Amino acid sequence: MGKYNVAIAGATGVVGQKMIEVLEESNIAVDNFYPMASSRSAGKKVTFRGKEYTVEELNEHSFDKDIDFALFSAGGGTSKKFAPIAAKNNVVVIDNSSQWRMDDEVPLVVPEVNPKDALKTKGIIANPNCSTIQAMVVLKPLHDAYKIKRVIYSTYQAVAGSGIKGIKDLEEGVKGGKNEFYPVQIAYNCLPHIDDFTENGYTKEELKMVNETHKILGDYDIKVTATTVRVPVFVGHSESINLEFEKPFDVDEARELLKNAPGVIVKDDISVPEYPTVLDAAGNDEVYVGRIRRDFSVKSGMNLWCVGDNIRKGAASNTVQIAEYLIKENFFGKEN
């Protein structure tokens, strides 16, 4: 195995810190390691595989160095500005923001679903939205088997998805404190409002789920709608997903199929009863699925419940898995 020079842009954030942790756990051999953040955090120390590193300020010259790939998690504006600079310097950017996801030139990748798309990159690879990633891992095997006609998402998303500010609001809120980030109290409440509203009445988060589902599954005929909701949970997104298939299916067969799908753990036994919650998913890279049952209200319909760690599989782990895939495919030309 070759050794890789790796940068992490946004290394001090919720996702960035998790990226360091996940990279540490991975088999990727890292030679030089460059944690980066804004000037606010420059000079701070982070530890990676037992060694201390100093956080650098991300700037125009950050990628003059010999870097193989950079994991970005520093917001859309930062990605917009710095990802092209990195790419121009032959650094492969795997970006966590929504900035490049719908760009035709940029692959949008979930390694269990469409890994090969990553190889088409011209320098930037986008990591999908956290809610979309976990849904894709579950929907892909079902789509392959029964062809999805329509998907209706209702999400239950954790505050960690809003980064450090979201976590603080919930911590303070349960103690009776005021929100600083969310426009409405998040403690003991559910907010049908994630990211900005758009003219058609949907939030950007909802439209991400619609558009990214199409792009990742490579099927623009699937009808998709979504309601995305922030709930008072720290880490781990849950989703109630209603599906309509073209083909008939058998519930037990579908459950077996999911049991054998990569990155999926089925926890679904009403006789216990057993179903997944964020307690199962938190800290793990697999997406958990349960409550798999026929929807009797439509021909070939299904309801299911899926749960994932939004900071790991929904962000950091998916990014690292993309890097692992590129390495496996000898994308950097360092294998022999």
Added chain:
Amino acid sequence: MGKYNVAIAGATGVVGQKMIEVLEESNIAVDNFYPMASSRSAGKKVTFRGKEYTVEELNEHSFDKDIDFALFSAGGGTSKKFAPIAAKNNVVVIDNSSQWRMDDEVPLVVPEVNPKDALKTKGIIANPNCSTIQAMVVLKPLHDAYKIKRVIYSTYQAVAGSGIKGIKDLEEGVKGGKNEFYPVQIAYNCLPHIDDFTENGYTKEELKMVNETHKILGDYDIKVTATTVRVPVFVGHSESINLEFEKPFDVDEARELLKNAPGVIVKDDISVPEYPTVLDAAGNDEVYVGRIRRDFSVKSGMNLWCVGDNIRKGAASNTVQIAEYLIKENFFGKEN
């Protein structure tokens, strides 16, 4: 106006206490007031309109007295046993449990939706499930205008719906304590599990939403499916509702229609942005609706978000409103 003798069975519970409060606020003139509970609470004092009353044990002879109506909220088993005894003694029972709801002889009533059904009672009137009630108030005007073909419910239900035990689990849970009632930690988590599981994979709570929607709207052709989820919210249920109509509709017209519907408050302006949450609904009898938007994934589809106080409109207030309707219609023959 006549004066009424009123019993409350389960007067010490979450719903029962709220019934006392709502009855107190109402215009119903109460002559004799009989709070009842199990032997555990017999002898306790409750205050109603400034006067103190002693809780009696509910037993076979509780309804030998001259009582006009009894509001029941003491669990299904208690209703099964004592509601028929009350009815036989000419006491009109308005029951909050699920015991009688699907009985063909028992009207299932939401006063804004199907008040006249109450007049057909043979002694027992059932109050619907809390999640169903709030959905019905919103769906009825839409059904009348555009005829609903299909409904997909995903709920976000408060712990108060599980009574005192549910509230305790969340209170203890956020302090790091263990659950006693819920099988899985409810603090900072979402449980896709309300009431028992049935053989077809649905929970009883989900089947209540399906069956009660049919009965209350009096339309068994509507296709309905549901996923019901407990969330770490104290009071107030939220619902993500996906609708498909037979007729075409205009979103602005639908919003106007809901603004004029009884018991509904529309809070829906993405330019603010403004949408309802349990903070709006808690303490009020109206159902709040927002996020009204076209679902582009189907012909004549709509998504919306509705929120209600599950202890008031979802239970106590709906019960008292049924009593008020009966009084208005001179059902007890005491008006003149």
